[in-house]
Amino acid sequence: MLFDWGFVLEILPTLAQAAVITIEATVVSFVLALVLGLVFALARMSARPYVSLPVGAFVEFIRSTPVLIQIFFLYFVFPQFGVVIPALVAGVMALGLHYSTYCSEVYRAGLENVPRGQWEAATALNLGPMATYRDIILPQAIPPMVPALGNYLVGLFKETPLLSAIAVLELMQTAKIIGSETFRYLEPITLVGVFFLVMSLASAALIRRVEAWLRHRRD
Amino acid sequence: MEPMVRFQGVTKRFGYLTVLKELDLDVAPNEKVAIIGPSGSGKSTLLRVLMTLEPIQEGVIYVDGQPLTHMERNGKLVPADERHLRSVRGKIGMVFQNFNLFPHMTALENCMEAPVRVLGLSKAEAEARAAELLKMVGLDDKMDARPSRLSGGQQQRVAIARALAMRPKVMLFDEVTSALDPELVGEVLNVIRKLGEEHNLTMLMVTHQMGFAREFADRVCFFYDGRIAEQGPPEEFFSNPQNERTRAFLSAVLEAH
Amino acid sequence: MNIQQGTVIFLLSFTAGLAVASFAGFRDFIPGLLEGAWVTIQITVMAAGVAVAAAMVAGLARLSSIKPIRWIATVYVEIFRGTSALVQLFWLYFVLPHFGISLSATTVAVLGLGLNVGAYGSEVVRSCIQAVPKGQYEAAIALNMSRSLMMRRIIIPQAVVAMLPPWGNLFIELLKATALVSLITITDLTFRAYQLNQVTLRTVEIFTLVLIVYLALSLLITIGMRALERRFGADLGRIR
Numbered sequence: 022m023l024f025d026w027g028f029v030l031e032i033l034p035t036l037a038q039a040a041v042i043t044i045e046a047t048v049v050s051f052v053l054a055l056v057l058g059l060v061f062a063l064a065r066m067s068a069r070p071y072v073s074l075p076v077g078a079f080v081e082f083i084r085s086t087p088v089l090i091q092i093f094f095l096y097f098v099f100p101q102f103g104v105v106i107p108a109l110v111a112g113v114m115a116l117g118l119h120y121s122t123y124c125s126e127v128y129r130a131g132l133e134n135v136p137r138g139q140w141e142a143a144t145a146l147n148l149g150p151m152a153t154y155r156d157i158i159l160p161q162a163i164p165p166m167v168p169a170l171g172n173y174l175v176g177l178f179k180e181t182p183l184l185s186a187i188a189v190l191e192l193m194q195t196a197k198i199i200g201s202e203t204f205r206y207l208e209p210i211t212l213v214g215v216f217f218l219v220m221s222l223a224s225a226a227l228i229r230r231v232e233a234w235l236r237h238r239r240d
Numbered sequence: 241m242e243p244m245v246r247f248q249g250v251t252k253r254f255g256y257l258t259v260l261k262e263l264d265l266d267v268a269p270n271e272k273v274a275i276i277g278p279s280g281s282g283k284s285t286l287l288r289v290l291m292t293l294e295p296i297q298e299g300v301i302y303v304d305g306q307p308l309t310h311m312e313r314n315g316k317l318v319p320a321d322e323r324h325l326r327s328v329r330g331k332i333g334m335v336f337q338n339f340n341l342f343p344h345m346t347a348l349e350n351c352m353e354a355p356v357r358v359l360g361l362s363k364a365e366a367e368a369r370a371a372e373l374l375k376m377v378g379l380d381d382k383m384d385a386r387p388s389r390l391s392g393g394q395q396q397r398v399a400i401a402r403a404l405a406m407r408p409k410v411m412l413f414d415e416v417t418s419a420l421d422p423e424l425v426g427e428v429l430n431v432i433r434k435l436g437e438e439h440n441l442t443m444l445m446v447t448h449q450m451g452f453a454r455e456f457a458d459r460v461c462f463f464y465d466g467r468i469a470e471q472g473p474p475e476e477f478f479s480n481p482q483n484e485r486t487r488a489f490l491s492a493v494l495e496a497h
Numbered sequence: 498m499n500i501q502q503g504t505v506i507f508l509l510s511f512t513a514g515l516a517v518a519s520f521a522g523f524r525d526f527i528p529g530l531l532e533g534a535w536v537t538i539q540i541t542v543m544a545a546g547v548a549v550a551a552a553m554v555a556g557l558a559r560l561s562s563i564k565p566i567r568w569i570a571t572v573y574v575e576i577f578r579g580t581s582a583l584v585q586l587f588w589l590y591f592v593l594p595h596f597g598i599s600l601s602a603t604t605v606a607v608l609g610l611g612l613n614v615g616a617y618g619s620e621v622v623r624s625c626i627q628a629v630p631k632g633q634y635e636a637a638i639a640l641n642m643s644r645s646l647m648m649r650r651i652i653i654p655q656a657v658v659a660m661l662p663p664w665g666n667l668f669i670e671l672l673k674a675t676a677l678v679s680l681i682t683i684t685d686l687t688f689r690a691y692q693l694n695q696v697t698l699r700t701v702e703i704f705t706l707v708l709i710v711y712l713a714l715s716l717l718i719t720i721g722m723r724a725l726e727r728r729f730g731a732d733l734g735r736i737r
């Protein structure tokens with residue numbers, strides 16, 4: 022059963038278009054995850070238990086359960102209230118929400134890792150909250166967070182095939198359609214696999230570079 | 241008389257650092273040798289190389305008449321293979337500064353493991369031997385205790401019993417009291433003293449316990465910069481050191497007491 | 498009370514409220530969902546077995562002094578970590594038949610998920626073995642143990658205890674990943690939820706209930722692993 026390279030060339034354009042959708046979905050979801058994650062992290066650190074506890078429970082709930090169900094949920098729930106949204110939007114919202122829970126953990130851990138003394142010094146110098154965060158806390162908290170967030174970005178990218186379950190025309194779905202139309206699944210799915218593998222290895226190397234650069238910068 | 245342990249021109253390097261420099265040393269059967277010297281002089285490395293924990297770059301080590309690090313092939317000495325190494329290594333036992341007891345086994349099991357799995361003793365035989373040894377070191381009431389429940393001194397005594405269970409001819413003690421609280425040092429030294437008196441063992445000890453070395457050893461070696469700078473019977477060694485560096489070291493150490 | 502316990506209690510009361518509100522309808526869900534949950538549990542357990550086996554083999558292989566063995570293990574780990582579980586499942590399900598290998602959906606699921614989690618697990622195995630103190634190796638050598646005896650009786654038992662917490666997390670990831678098998682026609686909990694939703698359109702109740710079931714199952718895993726940690730870790734003096 023040989024790999025048909027001619028066939029590969031035929032389907033490459035279609036797959037390339039789908040790759041664009043995959044990358045778009047990844048980027049938008051991740052931005053959503055970053056922003057929402059920050060909101061959740063701040064809410065969980067709130068001094069008011071009626072804010073921090075429900076948010077905490079909700080975040081844990083989403084984090085500990087399958088994202089596929091969450092995708093189905095958002096995809097099917099809107100039409101019931103008369104709201105029609107494209108599958109891609111529902112999928113991106115679900116992925117963004119799921120990964121925001123991971124990001125919120127990274128934010129929390131990152132902020133907690135800043136030594137207590139830094140907060141105290143800022144107070145002693147009479148710095149307001151804005152200045153404290155901007156000039157003292159965040160510059161110390163953010164560098165260690167970057168590799169962790171980078172890894173989640175890669176993870177999110179690798180989970181975009183789940184959107185094929187709600188018929189979003191990303192890479193996996195496109196590969197399956199090609200397969201079902203031509204009865205040749207080998208090339209499309211292998212190509213998709215190789216694409217993800219290459220992107221994943223490249224990002225891992227990139228993240229390691231960034232980590233090293235950050236460590237170098239501190240010293 | 242054939243030495244029990246012989247170092248012949250042994251050189252040991254770590255990268256560019258030469259830790260043992262063409263070392264020659266003979267230890268007679270049943271001799272008790274104390275090895276003292278400043279940090280980094282190579283004393284522990286001497287023991288570790290003898291226990292085959294580290295390879296040597298030059299020279300040959302002999303144990304009980306047989307080459308340890310090399311073996312004979314067609315009348316020539318070639319580096320030993322795993323099988324030969326293990327056949328000679330069994331004559332040596334070692335007690336470590338950090339005890340290194342197996343945490344997932346009781347004191348008794350620690351002492352039984354190697355006799356059963358390596359020497360092929362039956363469980364009953366190994367258990368009897370282990371029990372007897374633990375009794376000898378004064379821990380017959382702690383046989384079923386895990387290391388985490390024992391004090392440092394107790395753990396070290398179990399470690400001694402564990403090494404003895406293999407019936408070695410040579411026992412190596414690598415700063416075995418250095419990690420102990422002062423009040424626990426005595427119990428371990430007592431066991432070692434008892435061992436020396438009641439058993440036919442060749443013993444090499446790296447130690448900072450000058451008093452013990454003086455009273456117990458047959459010979460004291462002062463190690464400096466990868467070589468034996470001076471050696472001799474304790475009375476002469478401690479009261480009349482010949483070498484400049486020996487004197488400096490001894491006065492520094494004895495002052496601290 | 499930790500976060501997860503609080504979550505469960507909070508959501509159970511929410512669901513209880515829902516149940517009271519739509520009593521009769523709720524009962525219709527349960528049999529189908531329970532069947533699905535049972536399938537999910539079975540797949541999780543079988544895949545977990547594959548994962549542990551693959552992780553032990555690959556983890557040890559990565560520590561081997563023989564280059565080709567190390568290399569093969571590294572390739573396995575990089576491929577399965579670098580592509581997503583769904584891509585792996587689809588590849589096994591759609592592409593293998595081209596090579597004449599036709600596996601049942603269940604085999605694909607167990608193998609695919611098991612090898613996927615096993616790749617991550619091999620890192621855990623490798624690092625835990627390397628974390629065993631060097632002194633243990635030295636004591637074993639001083640007692641004239643052979644290398645295989647040392648690994649078998651001294652090193653690996655200690656490494657296993659250290660591995661339990663990370664494996665707990667991996668098993669929970671595995672549980673979450675089993676939802677994917679619904680996409681290769683296995684009638685697990687997610688599949689049942691999808692079906693029920695198509696039929697009854699009661700999206701909110703069904704999917705919330707299903708999420709709670711997954712959460713409950715993950716709690717079971719956590720409790721189980723904690724029990725194992727207590728049982729084996731206490732011996733080593735690492736009492737929680």
